[in-house]
Amino acid sequence: MPPKKKQTNGSSHEQPTKSEQIAQPKEEPKEAPPSNESKHVKANGASKKRKSPPSSSDEPRKARRSARGIPSTPVDPIKLLNYLLSPSSLDLCRPKDEIEDLKNRGSNIRTYSTSTFTPFEELVCALILSRPIGHMLGLRSIRTIFNPPYEFTTSKKIHEAGFEGVRKALDAARTQHRQKTAEELVGMASMVVKDPEMDEDDLGMSGLRDACEKSVETEREMLGTSTKGLGKTGLDIFGRRVQGVWEEWYPFIDERTAKAVERLGLPGDAGKLREMMEEHWGKLEVKDVEGKGEEQRRKAFVRILERAVGADLEGNIESIKAEAA
Template structure:
């Protein structure tokens, strides 16, 4: 059991698999160096001492990255304009042997990225093992999440920890015995259970993250939950209370939700845009780097047109979404997720080789 914490101040089932060797260094969605994945024994209190120290140096979930707001979105020309990468892309994590001899066509690459084979290829090894051992569990990489789950996951992934630790934390809170699928469930769980969930995830920043998830639930229930969604899963009022203006909605969320900064908002919008179509199409800076590395356009509108151009030849029957427009948005998001996963897992060459031979 984790050591007791001081009370924090108030503030659809998995999509059928839309569908491993680790990178040299842990990869992360942020520009911060990832923390060591090694964890202390349960009786060792150093992990929580580190959490206490982190409270002193971290300001709003994204540490130094939140000096300026970055909440412009699809309706704004600023968000559409491609930003320069803030850091090198680690040589695309491609092997020293170079690119595969046979390059796939754009249609082959898109079709492979949407396949279950690509999903398994870019899945982290520890997640693959977890799925094999536990069966039909919900994962960030292969499940359809609601807006609250996406927001909670974005907060976790925006921490300066490795991507794998972030994914493990998300798997832990989304599945038994916690099932944190909406704001009401998180609030009703209580402080002790939230801390136990993050402790069970064997992650870093566990105490602070548990407190911020609790505060997130409070804010969502208070400010962003509509009468027809009393559990706080859809965040409908984030848009409706801001005249369906995405820039205003994101600014409101950043202002009101402790621990949600620029990186978290970017991750959230990258994933939720198929449901919040006012933000479509959108590609964040981190994913632009990954698209370049794999040979796809990093421009959101050009990638959307590429998907449209090849749509009739793509295998999309398994994708979530009611109607063709929603399925196209979902396909766009899945492509971004698989490309980012391939880059973070050092699987860019493998994806290209498999796509070329498909």
């Protein structure tokens, strides 16, 4: 996947993004406004929105505005961290669509919320989630392509499926931007398969790591320049997850996640959140967090971030705080 010549500096310069929910599409939906973790801010001079006439949909909007006015619940940080680390918080941090899918297909299916992914799989997820689609559609797309009958978990499988095969899987996911996402996934996989210096089964991406000498800045630059469609948002999503196994990336919190963490009442600064967790490590319930020693600390850190941003995307920040209290 990486270029044969090492690049030494620079990083993606896309603008920071925001997120919002979108409705589930029917059939092949029309392009919706960017959402999930990838909504770009328009430049100055964009046209103003016209005021919509009153309608029956006004009532739900009023309800949401009043709900946001409810006073925030103060929570002891140790209780909050333990609740986020526990299985009890999970359903508040993922779409109801995923909960229903688990009921229908069984708990053994792989999901972005609970499964352990290889660094290559995390890169596939980051590319999908950086598309301008909603949280529900992004996670459904990941469940669809990583589970039977598709199981596109390696570059070789994606390359062999080709555009038509990957597009078929995305059609099954009933997501948006299927053509572009399929093109980008196949393009990424094809670069790895066709590069004689890369091992198509190198799911840990050690070839990239060796080429970059495990420099975070260089790895971000190489991934950004060699993977079409993977901009700043995608690199941030990848970094947030991969730091659990790539210790050089730890601690890292992207801007989008930092806001969610702060809304919960925790430090949005990566160093300060790490210090808080290390200071109270003996009080944290981490028995079901994978790894030992420093790896377990990193993976607990990642879980806190994932639960925080998931709860924010699902509009459940206050519910998390209320349950933790």
